[in-house]
Amino acid sequence: xxxxxxxLHVQTPDDAAPFVLDAxxxxxxxxxxxxxxxxxxxxxxxxxxxxxxxxxAGQAGGLLLALDETLAAEEYRLSAxxxxxxxxxxxxxxxxxAAQTLRQxxxxxAYRTAPLPGASWTVxxxxxxxxxxxxxxxxxxxxxRHFMPKAGVLRFIDQLAAHKLNVLHFHLTDDQGWRxxxxxxxxxxxxxxxxxxxxxxxxxxxxRDDQPHGGYYTQDDLREIxxxxxxxxxxxxxxxDLPGHNQAAVAAYPELGNTDVVDTAAxxxxxxWGVSENILNPSEATLRxxxxxxxxxxxxxxxxxxxxxxxxCPKDQWKASPAAQARIAELGLKDEFxxxxxxxRHFDSWLAERGRRLIGWDEILEGGLAPGAAVSSWRGYExxxxxxxxxxxxVMCPEQHVYLDHRQAPGDEEPIPVGWVRTLEDVYRFEPVPxxxxxxxxxxxxxxxxxxxxxxxxxxxxxxYKVFPRLAAFAEVAWSDLPRDPAARDWAGFEARxxxxxxxxxxxxxxxxxxxxxxxWQRKPxxxxxxxxxxxxxxx
Ligand code: TNX
Numbered sequence: 420x421x422x423x424x425x426x427l428h429v430q431t432p433d434d435a436a437p438f439v440l441d442a443x444x445x446x447x448x449x450x451x452x453x454x455x456x457x458x459x460x461x462x463x464x465x466x467x468x469x470x471x472x473x474x475x476a477g478q479a480g481g482l483l484l485a486l487d488e489t490l491a492a493e494e495y496r497l498s499a500x501x502x503x504x505x506x507x508x509x510x511x512x513x514x515x516x517a518a519q520t521l522r523q524x525x526x527x528x529a530y531r532t533a534p535l536p537g538a539s540w541t542v543x544x545x546x547x548x549x550x551x552x553x554x555x556x557x558x559x560x561x562x563x564r565h566f567m568p569k570a571g572v573l574r575f576i577d578q579l580a581a582h583k584l585n586v587l588h589f590h591l592t593d594d595q596g597w598r599x600x601x602x603x604x605x606x607x608x609x610x611x612x613x614x615x616x617x618x619x620x621x622x623x624x625x626x627r628d629d630q631p632h633g634g635y636y637t638q639d640d641l642r643e644i645x646x647x648x649x650x651x652x653x654x655x656x657x658x659x660d661l662p663g664h665n666q667a668a669v670a671a672y673p674e675l676g677n678t679d680v681v682d683t684a685a686x687x688x689x690x691x692w693g694v695s696e697n698i699l700n701p702s703e704a705t706l707r708x709x710x711x712x713x714x715x716x717x718x719x720x721x722x723x724x725x726x727x728x729x730x731x732c733p734k735d736q737w738k739a740s741p742a743a744q745a746r747i748a749e750l751g752l753k754d755e756f757x758x759x760x761x762x763x764r765h766f767d768s769w770l771a772e773r774g775r776r777l778i779g780w781d782e783i784l785e786g787g788l789a790p791g792a793a794v795s796s797w798r799g800y801e802x803x804x805x806x807x808x809x810x811x812x813x814v815m816c817p818e819q820h821v822y823l824d825h826r827q828a829p830g831d832e833e834p835i836p837v838g839w840v841r842t843l844e845d846v847y848r849f850e851p852v853p854x855x856x857x858x859x860x861x862x863x864x865x866x867x868x869x870x871x872x873x874x875x876x877x878x879x880x881x882x883x884y885k886v887f888p889r890l891a892a893f894a895e896v897a898w899s900d901l902p903r904d905p906a907a908r909d910w911a912g913f914e915a916r917x918x919x920x921x922x923x924x925x926x927x928x929x930x931x932x933x934x935x936x937x938x939x940w941q942r943k944p945x946x947x948x949x950x951x952x953x954x955x956x957x958x959x
Contacts, residue, residue: 835946
């Protein structure tokens, strides 16, 4: 059956006849399951061409959807025999996962949006009991470095749902572009949503284009994205990065920058990759500006967690700025790290007062971790370990393991080879919970996330190539009950199931990396990357 991610338990009775789905099949949706039934009907009727109408009350057989309060919200059972396919779950999210499993059982063509001639549809007789290992199974999508138009984001959400992932960490702002409409500050999309040109490949290559790049989502676009994701039981966690990674915003509103040390009025949205020195100034006015921004963010995004970045904030301008130094003195702080911490803590309480929780990159640990904050551990496991031991929730996403911008094979053929070699097998052997954590601390690892930074992906086709097939392996790490010891994982078994999964990705129209390497048009000959040699974890 080649299910990915692998379910907890699967039983296949010997010689039992399969369920046949045909033009007469009806869907019976018990109370509470209507939303999932509507979506299942939409997807399967598009793929099969059958109406799959609601079953008249009391009619037996067909597809049955029901809730079972003895199961957890994301836990489900799927049982199929010749007479019926029954999906039950603790809540709609679990039922939605069951529906995805059903799609996999129906075969790759179930992922198409119109029927192929002569298709037939069967579900093998089976009993499945399934539940996820982690509650946060995420993917970060960076739409700042290269904008992804709305249609691509909706498609990406479908891809997450097909792999039972449930968090889209939406990286909306950075030095190179601001992508979220803020009504109060129109220059954020007027000026900061585009740049004049871009670096092509890594800095050392010295290559640039002359192509303006930009785009942004209106608030209605974002509401649509949030609702589309919610219908698939995916939470969109917005990221508005501060106080670093802010050159685009500073270019749009020069008063946000450190005006006593740089002529911020002369800045544009950044056209380089890397970490800009142009960070926010730490004044009260800047805090107010970002409160106003966040007020609009909270209206659009209902998620409990709001990501405020906090990463890679070079302190040079604060060191040189008399205004920042005066602020440090006024607040009785020790240094620039405490100043950054002050900014983060400010927004931590601000969010908490509004019933939300701050999550930030592990740098927010520097200078004191804000109480109640959660951490995305990206510079290895260390930040996550420290945070979990101190009782903070952690999402493990170490760059050495699950940065999907990093190359997936050695050799010159990989397009814009960046970072460590992280093959499909490496991702499959990634373990989110480090063995150093005792049981209590390990419980603070609420999940894991693969991060898709797009400096070196120009468009959705490049994203497809870098993300797949590795996201399938990542989904199994995040969902399935794999051996905690990476060496004990059944890689050969996973690879064999992938043979059944590639046709699904094909049917979805995903331009993944094939096991034998990039196709000619997937290569980027001559564009310089930054391969890191050696094993992950070694300093580079
Ligand atoms: C580090 S992860 C970053 C990103 C880059 C990425 C490239 C993190 C918090 N910061 O800004 O895009 O590396 O791999």
